[in-house]
Amino acid sequence: MKKGLLAGAILLSTLSSVSIAHGSCGxxxxxxxxxxxxxxxxxMSSAVKSGDHDAATEYVDQLIVSFQKSRNTHPHQFEIEGLEGEALAQQTEQYVQLIDSTIKTLQDLNVALVANDKKTIRQLVGEMGKHRKAGHSTFKGSC
Structure with a gap:
């Protein structure tokens, strides 16, 4: 059991570089x-690793707020590519769907942390990795 939690914590720590649609162009x-x-x-990774699920849930709450704020912005890539009209609308919709899906995963992670459901925690941490990868590959532009 502890090996599974440790594996989840290690995976979670790799997500520390999560930055869906993060542009470093200004x-x-x-x-x-x-x-x-x-x-x-x-x-959050440190809290999960140490078994402090109460602290981890506080960080998940903060993450949700940060993603909600991110939802109302546009990736810098949209400007780089000069997106307008229908193309901009489609990319914006895709971006918002990814943010919403990430928020849902974080909400589910909060529930798993409260329930001390290590198997679900591990699964949801994996989903966060998938969200990060999808966000970077789709929305992170290079300047």
């Missing part, structure tokens, strides 16, 4: 939110 609101997410993920 100091944007989204960049700031993603920096906050990166920090909160590290802190």
């Amino acid at each position: 100091d944007t609101d989204l960049h700031g939110y993603m920096q906050d997410i990166k920090s909160e993920m590290r802190q």
